[in-house]
Amino acid sequence: MKIAVIGGGNIGGVLVQEIVRRRLARHVSLVDVKGPDLSKGKCLDIAEGSPIISSDVVVEGSKEYDVIAGADLVINTAGVPRAARPDGTIPTREELLATNLKITDAVSEGISKFCPQAIIISIANPLDAIVYRLFMNLKPARERVMGMAGVLDSSRYSYFVAKEAGVSVENVEAMVLGGHGDDMLPIRSACRIAGMPVEKFIAAEKLDAIEARTRQAGGEVVKLLGSGSAFVSPSWAALEMAEAIIFDKKKILPVCTLLKGEYGVDGLFIGVPVVLGAKGIEKIIVMDLTDKEKAAFAKSVASVKKSSEEVLSLTK
Secondary structure, eight states, rough: EEEEEOOSSSHHHHHHHHHHHOOOSEEEEEEEOOOHHHHHHHHHHHHHTTTTTTTEEEEEEESSSSGGGTOOOOOOOOOOOOOOTTTTTTOOOOHHHHHHHHHHHHHHHHHHOOTTTOOEEEEESSHHHHHHHHHHOOOGGGEEEEEEHHHHHHHHHHHHHHHTSSSOOOGGEEOOBSSTTTTHHHHGGGETTEEGGGGTTSSSHHHHHHHHHHTTHHHHHHHHHHHSSOOOHHHHHHHHHHHHHHHTTOEEEEEHHHHHHGGOEEEEEEEEEEEEETTEEEOOOOOOHHHHHHHHHHHHHHHHHHHHHHHHHHHH
C-alpha cells in the first residue's frame, strides 16, 4: 500500500506523521510545489524519528509530482487560505475559488499522470467545489473520489453534545449532512447518547445552540488561532476515512459524494452517509429525515449547487 499526500501545510504534515505512526502503508509520499524543500524537510524530520516509534514506513517528500507514482490512495490538501494581502485587502470568495481551482487543476494533472487508479480523499477548501472540480477533471468512477467534511463536522457535533451532556465522547453518535458550510445539517433525529435520543439529556434550546456552533466551528478555530485554520481534527477525520478503505471496514461515515438521484439530487457532491470499504464508496445510504430536516437539507443542496455553478462559470 502506498499513500500520497498532496500539500505540505499543517494538515499534510499531520497526515504523514500519523500514517507513519499508525503504520497505515509501506510507503507514504508528500508533494508540495511551493517553498524551498518544505515536503522534503517535513518527511526527513518524520523519517529520522521513525526508529523511536519502531515504524518501517518509507517516507519521501518532493516538489515534483512523480513522487506520488503508483499511489493506491491520495489525500488532497492543496489550496491557499483566505488571508490578507500585503496592502491589507482580502481576496474575494470568487478570487480565492479561482486560485484554488487552478491549484486543483495542477493536482488533477499530477494524479492523472502518476496514479490514475488511486482512490481520492479531498480535504482542500472550498470543499464541495474542489471535489467537484477533481471529478470534472479526472472523470473517475464515483466511488473513487470523495470529500472529507462530514466526518469532521460530525465529530465537532459529537464533542459539543458530550460536553453539554456531561458524558464520554464515546457515548455519542452523531451525523452531519449537506455541504461543508453555514448550511450544513446536524441531524438531531439521528443523534444518540448510549443509544438513547439526545433530547433525553439536552434541552431543545441547548441543542439549537450546539447545532449553530457546529455550523460555525471551523471559523471559531480560525479566530482563536489568529492565523491559519484547524489542522489536527481534519487530518484525523480524513484518516478515519482512509482506515475504513485500507482495512475494508465497510464503515458507515458521512462523506461528500456524487449523488445520482439519491435524496432527489443529481450531479452534485453532497455530504451523506455511505459505506466505505476497499473499493471506496460501496453504498450510499438514504436516511429518513424529518420534514424540518428535509427542508434544511434542500437549503444546503441549494448552496452547493451555487458553488458548483461558480466552478462551471470560472471554467468557461
